[in-house]
Amino acid sequence: MGTIRLSGYESRMAYKFKEDLSRYADRVKIDKIGNVIGTIEGTDPEAPNVMVFAHMDVIGFVISRIEPDGFLRIERVGGISEKIVQGIAVMVGSENGQYFPGMIGAKAYHIQSPEDKAKVDPFSSLFVDIGAKSEKQVNELGIYVGCPVTFAPHYVEMLDSRVAGAYIDDAAGLTNLVQIASIISDQRPRCTVHLVGTVMEEFNARGAMMAARSVKTDMAICLLGPGAGDTPDQRGVNNVVLGGGPAVTMFNFHGKGTLNGNIAHQGMYQLLKKTAQELDIPLQRSAARGALTDTAYLQLENDGIPCLDMGMPDRYSHSPMETCDLRDLEQVGLLVAGFLASVDRNFNLNRY
Ligand SMILES: [Zn+2]
Numbered sequence: 001m002g003t004i005r006l007s008g009y010e011s012r013m014a015y016k017f018k019e020d021l022s023r024y025a026d027r028v029k030i031d032k033i034g035n036v037i038g039t040i041e042g043t044d045p046e047a048p049n050v051m052v053f054a055h056m057d058v059i060g061f062v063i064s065r066i067e068p069d070g071f072l073r074i075e076r077v078g079g080i081s082e083k084i085v086q087g088i089a090v091m092v093g094s095e096n097g098q099y100f101p102g103m104i105g106a107k108a109y110h111i112q113s114p115e116d117k118a119k120v121d122p123f124s125s126l127f128v129d130i131g132a133k134s135e136k137q138v139n140e141l142g143i144y145v146g147c148p149v150t151f152a153p154h155y156v157e158m159l160d161s162r163v164a165g166a167y168i169d170d171a172a173g174l175t176n177l178v179q180i181a182s183i184i185s186d187q188r189p190r191c192t193v194h195l196v197g198t199v200m201e202e203f204n205a206r207g208a209m210m211a212a213r214s215v216k217t218d219m220a221i222c223l224l225g226p227g228a229g230d231t232p233d234q235r236g237v238n239n240v241v242l243g244g245g246p247a248v249t250m251f252n253f254h255g256k257g258t259l260n261g262n263i264a265h266q267g268m269y270q271l272l273k274k275t276a277q278e279l280d281i282p283l284q285r286s287a288a289r290g291a292l293t294d295t296a297y298l299q300l301e302n303d304g305i306p307c308l309d310m311g312m313p314d315r316y317s318h319s320p321m322e323t324c325d326l327r328d329l330e331q332v333g334l335l336v337a338g339f340l341a342s343v344d345r346n347f348n349l350n351r352y
Pocket of ligand 1: 169202318
């Protein structure tokens with residue numbers, strides 16, 4: 001979970017994830033764009049093959065300017081709110097792959113004017129402090145414009161099997177992929193399964209497309225759960241709760257200038273629902289505008305790839321303290337493994 005991995009800089013995570021998958025998969029490769037693809041052969045070559053994926057990258061920033069006195073100006077990568085970043089710990093990467101701790105500067109409360117207290121500072125006015133005194137000192141560390149900055153990795157265990165930290169989006173999905181690999185390598189499903197750690201989801205949500213082209217997948221499951229609606233500020237937004245089990249996204253739509261999203265493939269959804277009933281795993285449902293995943297683009301590949309978004313619900317997504325319930329996490333892996341066991345050559349890939 002703690003491996004630093006801004007979009008476009010996933011290599012450390014990719015090699016680590018490749019090692020993890022190699023314990024179970026028949027073969028693992030890293031494609032040209034950086035996706036890690038582990039394949040577990042099924043027992044029936046006539047059954048459709050399934051790609052199950054989660055993204056390896058995390059949100060963060062790039063350095064946009066280095067001040068003469070050593071402070072770093074930043075541009076965001078992915079959806080990060082200005083409201084949550086002042087005063088947080090970050091890691092700044094150099095061109096040779098070293099990371100240095102720092103923080104995003106925050107004006108002390110007692111010197112803030114009443115106007116300061118009421119307003120949110122734009123990213124253009126924020127800066128990172130790594131303790132450097134000059135641009136020259138920063139450059140000598142190998143840090144230049146374009147270098148990556150991410151939330152500092154950390155992880156805490158809370159009450160009742162709940163945990164919080166940076167990078168749970170989508171360390172959760174990657175954890176499920178290893179869990180699924182361990183189950184299905186032992187009890188082979190009929191379908192061949194490609195377990196994929198993808199790149200650049202937080203940047204352009206298209207890394208999974210390249211993996212699907214490479215393995216020529218017949219259908220795909222994106223392991224990325226929806227946000228839960230069970231906090232005081234989100235109550236009533238949806239029915240999804242932490243600890244309520246895996247959640248499937250029936251509908252999502254970005255709706256912020258991007259005309260894309262995914263409407264769950266009914267055949268896949270019905271099989272997931274049936275599997276959940278058989279395994280006695282609760283299944284939550286979400287339908288909302290505002291977000292999309294790689295499936296938005298993946299579904300348009302080949303002659304149309306049936307796709308399903310599902311996973312563990314979370315709270316405080318894209319903050320340094322994303323929160324989830326480990327019981328949900330475990331159930332997601334069990335449910336997907338059960339789904340894979342049910343896919344056979346008669347599965348209807350068509351929309352109707
Ligand atoms: Zn995300």
